[in-house]
Amino acid sequence: MPELPEVENARQVVEKALDRTISGVDDTDEYVCRPHHPGEIDQALKGGRLVAAHRRGKTMWCDTVTADGDEGPHLGIHLGMGGRIFVTGPTGDASSLYAGGDPHVGGMPKKPGERPDKPEWDRVTITFDDGGALRLFDKRRLGRVHLEPAVEALGPDAAEITRDEFRARVGKGIVAIKAKLLDQSVLAGVGNLLADETLWQAKLRPSRPAGELSTDELDDLRRVLRRATRAAIAQGGVHTGEVIPYRKKDATCPRCGAPMERGVVGGRTTWWCSAEQSD
DNA sequence: AACAATGTTCAGTC
């Protein structure tokens, strides 16, 4: 499910939908499109175009222009726990399909490149006058599409944050370091898996109070985080992390062989090495 | 059947 790396992948797919005239938006799912009412997003975008696709952390948004060429509203897209993006080209058929997000959550695996045959999981569809479309496909329905997302509420992107920003934002307070990494207003883009992977690589106990970390530990943590994030983008998702396959019962640490331990930190299921991450 | 799931938000308490 989508964390920063999967969302970056999805953003690149959204770019396939740029500069194509919007003929309509199916925004009838009032939960996914909250707080809008059906028809509002359709009304705001119809006749216009998406002209740029941005991302900060796990939030994507598109700049738009209206039919007259004026600046239009920003369209926010969030994949939630299991959303994916599918874009079809002008022919609208499967041969022109681009898929974005985490392939692991797509529903039924089909022939390579084909989209799962679950039209009821299309939560929002933007149709273009060339016959193609962009859809948010999300079986869990926790994804979101709405106008003017509050991007300012997010901290710096986890792949871009500077050393000084990281020290100042992450290295304070009494909350567990893992909870800090997961706080999107502190730092945007880290999800449960990337947090476990990063802390394992840095050999830090997830429950350690964030303010307790030394400057050296914070600097190292940031280096590890950026490396793990970029590696996940390059390799196609957070599930390619080294410790991810060992987040399960009776597993042992792939580095030292000690038992992996499970608990709840920051409200999320957490796995760590009982030997190397115990300080 | 009960529980967990890679996310966000909101009510409530210091």
Add this chain to the structure above:
DNA sequence: GGACTGAACATTGT
């Protein structure tokens, strides 16, 4: 107001 906690949200898979 900020820091923090825990439950709720909608749905599927085990």
